[in-house]
Amino acid sequence: MTVTPAERADIVKRLIHPRSIAVIGASADLGKINGRPLKHLLEKGYGGQILPVNPKYTEIAGLPCFPSIAQLPVAADLAIVAVPASEVLVCIEALGKRGIRAAVIFSSGFGEMGIAGKALEQSLVDQARASGVVLCGPNCLGFINAFDNVYATFSQYADGDTGSGPIAFVTQSGAFGTAIAALVRQRGLGLGYFINTGNEIDLAFSELMMAVIEDPRIRVAAGYLEGLDDGAALVRLAQRCQALGKPLVLTKVGRMASGARAAASHTGALAVEDAVFDAVIRQYGVLRARNEEQMLDILEALSQPRAAQGFGLGIATQSGGAGVMMADRAEEMGLSVPELSAPIRARLATVMPAFGAAGNPVDVTGQFVARPELLRESVVALLDDPDIHIGIVWLQLMTAHVDTLVRIFAEIQARTTKPFFVCWVAAPAEAIQRLRAMGIVVYSAGERAVEAASALARYCEFQRRATVDGRSASVRETTLPPVIVNGVQPSVQATEWLRHAGIPMATVSLAKTEDEAVLLWRTAGRAVALKVESPDITHKTEIGGVLLKLNDEAAIRDGYQLLMRRAKQALPDARLSGILVQPMASGHLELVVGVQRDSVFGMIVMVGLGGVLVEVLKDVVFRRAPFDTEEGLRMLAELRMGALLDGVRGQPAVDRNAIARLLSDLAQWAYGMAPVLAELDLNPVMVGPEGPIAVDCVMVLHDERGGGDKAS
């Protein structure tokens, strides 16, 4: 049964906002997995129809219970399936027949259970498709729509208070997700939606988040990920969040490289899953939280409505040391802690006690206990400085002064339009609750407050930038070669394609004889490099297949013979096409530039600083194609050794714009070539005062259009 995209969207909407819910396999024991949804729906006041299905009962908790799906009086908007794995397929078939189009499957025993489980899961996919039923799960805790009191879940999180709030939280992990939801509750932030996606055989993370992010009551999207198949869907989600002005915050486990993959190019070897994920989500303005605590800290900063108009942080403390610690962390996190303007310094001097410090950080000392206006006027003055965009006030304990301090913070909040956070170490619980109730953001540790402020500033900066440049790199048409041979491409051919795409490539010609090589050298009129050319030799230097700076006939002739001999010795069966002749390029810096077709995110462009810096430091940066030159410049800004581009040890600076243009042009071309381009290395790209020029390239094609040549 075919479901159109519009129908599917409608079914998903009904799944999340059901007017009626059937609970298949409902238990009369409301403490069990198959009883808990009933308990929550009843206790928390779900307004729609609840329809338990179980032949063993005629009634559960006062509700009529139906003996089978077929006998349900209505085609419910949602079915909760809580039966053993072996019964799930029959269930789905029955749901389809009864006209029920959406199901959440709690049952485990599928893909997570080895080969037999995977086979059963595939059958479930097939059954759902045949029956036209859209699935969430299996092996999931279900979901909560707190606005409408929909508790299609057996998560422990539902046991406590689950008051609605501005955060939509979608999690791939049940256990970790429940923990995060409970932490959100501890902070009093409130989840509007809690959704556990389980094995994601049908509805996956991005589609479910996309369905709830439109809700005007949702202000922030939060996600916990363990893996991702559909990068394009995540990018669409990020773009939609950007358009709606709602931040997307993700925690994804699996930071470390899971071992090098087999790849012909450096780019392929370096473009490991997490590095690409991290780069791409940053490119589209997603904030990544490194763990659950940082997730909560960032959510709290983003749940308040004020935007940061820049990266200037103002810090007020009652401890000089805490100020230094926060200022240090601010610098590490890309915030500035600006000097204050003269008028603001003068204002501070009138309110500050003599032994406080009237700079930034401003140390108000413990004197504010005696004179509360001291704290208030200092912080307001600090926030009035035009270079300050976010404020943090640090204090500790003060159990005896909660009333006074809560009042002061409320007054500060009312006298500024800038976001300001309280960092209250070892705070009385009452103080935190009262501040949060007033919409004031509170942290328990200085560095955490700074990290959250940094996330807010980065989000706001991305939104400003996105508004200005529209994120719409215009994509040029690329004419794909009609028929290709899969595998490593001949250098002359590859160079020609890239030059046609606007990439500055060093001239290269193939000599099939010694005499041809000499002629090519004479034509070049300068020193040349000779390189062995063979479809079977990807890394020429490894077999000694490159000779540099040859500039007389004898050297050319000797070199030609030497390279042919070396290639035959190293790889007796290699097909030798001849020797490439290339005029020597100049440039004092080496870059590595490349493209990798990523199974999740598509065409990924990489730039790195060459030589040992790539090999040992792995100083490389990734972006998803296509992108514009502004994005190329941002890539260069992210290189750890990027200072080399500006000239060190007496070397001249290079033209960052020219490199950014190369990256953007390559990204445009690679995007168009996506169906056939598997990997590309431009290594090295020499960069000197005249701009970048690629002097070697390895291009691997693999046609995925279906009709291509699958040989080699």
Place this chain on the structure above:
Amino acid sequence: MTVTPAERADIVKRLIHPRSIAVIGASADLGKINGRPLKHLLEKGYGGQILPVNPKYTEIAGLPCFPSIAQLPVAADLAIVAVPASEVLVCIEALGKRGIRAAVIFSSGFGEMGIAGKALEQSLVDQARASGVVLCGPNCLGFINAFDNVYATFSQYADGDTGSGPIAFVTQSGAFGTAIAALVRQRGLGLGYFINTGNEIDLAFSELMMAVIEDPRIRVAAGYLEGLDDGAALVRLAQRCQALGKPLVLTKVGRMASGARAAASHTGALAVEDAVFDAVIRQYGVLRARNEEQMLDILEALSQPRAAQGFGLGIATQSGGAGVMMADRAEEMGLSVPELSAPIRARLATVMPAFGAAGNPVDVTGQFVARPELLRESVVALLDDPDIHIGIVWLQLMTAHVDTLVRIFAEIQARTTKPFFVCWVAAPAEAIQRLRAMGIVVYSAGERAVEAASALARYCEFQRRATVDGRSASVRETTLPPVIVNGVQPSVQATEWLRHAGIPMATVSLAKTEDEAVLLWRTAGRAVALKVESPDITHKTEIGGVLLKLNDEAAIRDGYQLLMRRAKQALPDARLSGILVQPMASGHLELVVGVQRDSVFGMIVMVGLGGVLVEVLKDVVFRRAPFDTEEGLRMLAELRMGALLDGVRGQPAVDRNAIARLLSDLAQWAYGMAPVLAELDLNPVMVGPEGPIAVDCVMVLHDERGGGDKAS
């Protein structure tokens, strides 16, 4: 009045364990700063004599109050001074006359208050010395000795429960220190001592900590620092802690470089305060906590008595994702997450449910709620693996199962001798309290548990190593030159000294004429470098004063003239000694090695990877001299680009031992030269298959013996 070291030690001991306490300027209002110590001493049951002094009262809170210090009936072991700054000096004089030898000064208005305050502070120093009174403070919150109920403090921390515990905490900051103390209390860890050092005009951090660390009831020393004058005292403290088997954990604010200092050498420019502090404390086995939260996490891990016999971490979770996150963090923190042995895997397979993972991390899933023995047997099996040295169990919520889980964790604790931590996210408060009461370490977040485990493992590793090598690099005698000229030393002289100290130095000779240069080249029998030599030119390359690889007579003669011309052009007034002739050294790697006399820690040796890696990446490592070759090897292991030493891009590996020997020999020599050596750069040290050889050196002497030549 002179106080001998033995007398001073005795006075400090009495200060901390007083049999009688006078409170100078005591207030009858027990809520005020000068009333609070009385309140706490009375309420918390101090067993000694309490002697309030204030002419305004005859009695405070039932205690007789004395009109003046002179009229005190006994020479109290300790005086608490809580009078205005202007009255403190008179007070100290009176204390001395009455035979009271120790005082804690709460009063502020000294060094923290600008020039006038600094002058008053110097007078206080003089008065205390003249009166033979040992001071803690001024401008401090005082201290608590919780074992003897000594509350010589007005800190807010004293308001709540201050039950004693195994941690001695000394803090330079009052406000931040109070916050940390309150956090320790929240964790139920317990402070045996809480000491705020204030302005440290007499007793400073290390001496006070040294006085309390000997107490057998103390198991861990914790410190909060903002600055340090006496590095040698901190090193002695660290060594004493090591000998006692008590870890020292420090948080120090001020991580970021406070701007480059003016220095003739690279080493001087790179050896900024925090980098040196960080390296030196690590060298002596001190653990550094980056902030107050990490401090608490580490203290909790170290307060339990079990040692980790290695770096192998075993992880059990009910969430695969949490396991991945913790394993990633473990790798970043230097822990391993080993594969389990075949017998342990077999044991796990018998207890694990089919859909859990029986590796490491082991995923026990939520099934343990139904079968608690599953969790217990899995974790015990994991901890029985010989490659596992610390265990972490991760779980969340489980509000309904606290009794069961507490019992299981107690059983696990009883069945292993290895340290194991519980990480319980969003835990019921009751569960945490009960586990901590049983001596089980509990964390609230997975990464924090891993970081604490790493700290425990690193501490135990340091203790093992210290026991083996005794930390006693034998120090050779260095004969100091009797008279020196301050400033940059002539290259030939400096080279000669270093060669005599066993440092491999490239031969260098000074030619005063062209003919001499030619003769020296002929004697070398190979290509040479020419370098201009002048006491006024420190960085020869910057004026084009170095020519490399000259190997015929004409080149030598031309080079000689060229360098003399360049030097005269660049610095017309420079004194030109001649031209250095040095046979070209070989080696494919460049190191920078140096020495810096640090005002806090003394002679500091640096090693770094040369060229752009030092300039942009600042890939350098420091150690305090002297040290042995083992420590030299550890320096090399800490270089971020250290993989270069093992050969990349086809280059051969170099001999790490030979470099470590150079570092150790240099450290020995520099230690002996401490009175006269200010800075030294060996830059570059070329390293090839034949070992390291220094080809250029800049040595700056500055005689601090008093009798030296202070010219230049």
